[in-house]
Amino acid sequence: MRILGLETSCDETGVAIYDSEKGLLADALYSQVAVHAEYGGVVPELASRDHVRKTLPLIEQVLKQAQLNPEQIDGIAYTSGPGLVGALMVGASIGRSLAYAWQIPAIGVHHMEGHLLAPMLEDNPPAFPFVALLVSGGHTQLVRVDAIGQYKMLGESLDDAAGEAFDKAAKMLDLDYPGGPRIAELAKLGDKTRFKFPRPMTSRPGLDFSFSGLKTFTLNTVAQYAQADGLPDEQTCADIACAFQEAVVATLVIKCRRALQQENLTTLVIAGGVSANTRLRQELEAALKKLGAQVRYARHEFCTDNGAMIAYAGCQRLLAGQAEGLALTVQPRWDMETLPTLEPAAGAV
Secondary structure (H helix, E strand, C coil): CCCEEHHHHHHHCEEEEEEECEEEEEEEEEEEEEHHCCCCCEEEEEEHHHHHHHHHHHHHHHHHHHCCCHCCCCCEEEEEEEECCHHHHHHHHHHHHHHHHCCEEEEEHHHHHHHHHHHHHHCCCCCCCCCEEEEEHHHHHHHEEEEEEEEEEEEEEEECCHHHHHHHHHHHCCCCCHHHHHHHHHHHCCCCCCCCCCCCCCCCCCEEEECCCHHHHHHHHHHHHHCCCCCCCCCHHHHHHHHHHHHHHHHHHHHHHHHHHHHHHCCEEEHHHHHHHHHHHHHHHHHHHHCCEEEEEEEEHCCCCCHHHHHHHHHHHHHHHCEEEEEECCCCCCCHHHCCCCCCCCCCC
16 A cells, blocks of 8 residues: 655655565655744744645655656545644645545544654564653653554653754854754753753652743853843853753653653654654663663654555545545544554553
8 A cells, every 4th residue: 555645744744655575765844943943932824825835846856756746646645633724724725625536545643642653663663562752842752552553551741742842942042943953962061060950759658840040040141141242152052952962861761761660661763743752862861771771763854744654544544544534624632542443452461
């Protein structure tokens, strides 16, 4: 089965074609980072307009890349939530309309399920069951995964997601959007021993996260060392970036280790934009090695939003006989635990 996948949940237009027998055939991505950078964050209306302009040309591009015509596509998968409602409507409208015109089934895919399953695109995919850390600009969640669609929420952020906290900390230091890569780059120049930022909610039991207090601590530190222009000197900015990143990474590592021990599992999958952070990967690998556990993740280009993960997730559900009717629905908020299970969990109790 060949599936055309469309991702338009936020500020990236991703289109891909996935073959259930041959794997990923084509993949294309247009990032709107330059469009939103001058505003310091995503402007929903601008995001929607750019998806309108870019989605159809990218569909034509991947069809040409895969050397296919529309008659050879067996189904369409599009992101129907969570995300920005206007952006979601673009992909859903195009996906549903093409499916109707081509007389093939279509299905709306949960954006975070797409991220969670992105490592399945690799040559040696992780086996169920495992714990997943979904960490991006909009979500920070720990999930037990026993099968596709069989998810148990273990913990999540009570306020800012980790990626959102990175963006806000970067803005405090007058760094460009998106903040995660900018903080990571600046942190390389920082002194890890100068500042010790708090590791929020790690001294109490449980697997929930909170980054609002860390954000406030960062703001106060910036203000304490600010010079005439309102910013600390260059080295202090680097030291603050380093301390902030270390605090976020340490918090995530502590919670991931705790989740694996609680669930008695030995595989952690990390997915979402923040999973591309090199420091996070290094610290998770070191910490889990001590537990006799392993960490798995998708290749770098599939950590951020992309059409390949949506095509893959949609393919699994279409193969299982699931499909959407003609009614067009999107869900800006969508609980992943409500998704139907596709198969019994391997080794589940």
